Amino acid sequence: MRQDLLQRVLADVAAKRPAVVVTHLTTGAQALVHGDGGAQGDPLPAAALAAAREALAADQSRTVDTPEGPLFLHVFSPPLRLVIVGAVHIAQPLAHMAALAGYAVSVVDPRRSFATKDRFPGVALSTEWPDEAMARIAPDARTVVITLTHDPKLDDPALAAALRSGAFYIGALGSRQTHARRLERLGALGFATTDLARIHGPVGLDIGAVSPAEIAVSILAQVTERRRRGAPA
Template identity: 50%
Template sequence: MTSPQSFDDIPETALRWHREGRRAALATVVETWGSAPRPVGSQLAISGEGEIAGSVSGGCVEGAVVIEALEALESGETLMLEYGVSDDEAFAVGLACGGRIRVMVEPVGAALPESLLADLVAARAARRPVACVVDTQRWERRLADAEDSELGEAIAARFRSDRSGFEEEVFLAIHNPPLRMVVVGAVHIAQPLMVMARLAGYDAVLVDPRPAFGAESRFPGETILDDWPDAALNEHGLDARTAVVTLTHDPKLDDPAIRVALASDVFYLGCLGSTRTHAKRVARLTEAGFTEAQIARIHAPVGLDIGAKSPAEIAISIMAEITARLRKVP
């Protein structure tokens, strides 16, 4: 039976099952070849009762992994499993051809210490980027951040690209906080932008204190914060996995949000408005005490220059620029 837990909460599910006395194992895709159904770093939690949460193959080999995981729970040892995904199985999960995957299975409380898993879960809850580092020669495990001195630029690059994988015999499972976006201004561009943000994997919220703009009828199903932008951003919280986009080009609304964003470590801040509008914005921010380097963080006019005209095209240009910034594309 599949757990109703959120698909991304796999370490949390494994820890909960273990603490409830149901035993648990954590299976992680560590290598892929060809058209593997799930990327490296994908995880599956298995309880001692055969319950599962998550996926390592999109359905192709989960049954076999469960059987092996139940045996690992008895032995307490880490298993390295390798599976071939046939052309027929690959086609069933939407791929053109087959491939192979390598899966690491770790029994919680034995091979994978409960304390390490608890620290991982705590880091994820605090939105702190962390990697689970597994030495597959000595089977030693620890948590590391992007400044880890032993792994250097290799681990920093993996955090930037959200890419788990091997560095020689050491496997790095990257756990970045979910991406977030705050859109200030419930204007026409925000309508396609909110949809595109969610499709790209962002937890997006819309901020606008004007009831006529931020109405549910205009943005059905979206999270709308009807507070003033500075208060809303402070309450929501900003970090290095958050993008902020201001769309009103009204200083009364945009400027408070921009000031809060510039005082944070958001990875992207984009502001709608012409070159002339931005020049006035720069003058106001300079007068308010912001430095030239701080102001230079603003992407304005917002979005890549792709000749966009319609609201949807402008939203595409904004998402493209955010993606380029996230992935450190020059």
């Protein structure tokens, strides 16, 4: 790979701009392709552009065989986003672990004594109210939303916004009792039972987690399962 192409890839990654590096596996010829079909680098076989766009849409790197030889399509997608509502103790290890797992993490809590840089070094923090934050963040199919406050004033608006979005994982901390009451309140807002079933509550896999770090493990494990195995049948 030439340095100028690598710099362009790094710039795309930094700008969260999806891109595909196409490499001819026998000649080493290489080009960078974007979603709009623009290509920079070496000339590509005719089939390369369409194949690159398909790989981009599927968000999956792959090798394809073409009449002109094998091409490797290396997809660089922006990281999945993980939004935590509630800058509570559990949010501290969860933000750290989720960042390690490759998520772009943001923490939302209007309570300024909770959402402090000292408690969350290096994490994107917001002290907006959850409904405002969620409107700005606009969760999509590449977004995780987890509420941890236990406070209906904060959790419910975030969950309602998540349910109206395509977020691929929604989770809410709280006991079975707390969760049952939460579902009643959200049901009263007009959400159907099938909508409410999207919320993982109590959040996380049942592994007997006790400490904040252990609970963070159980949550991230469930998010991982949902991401890698898809929705339960």
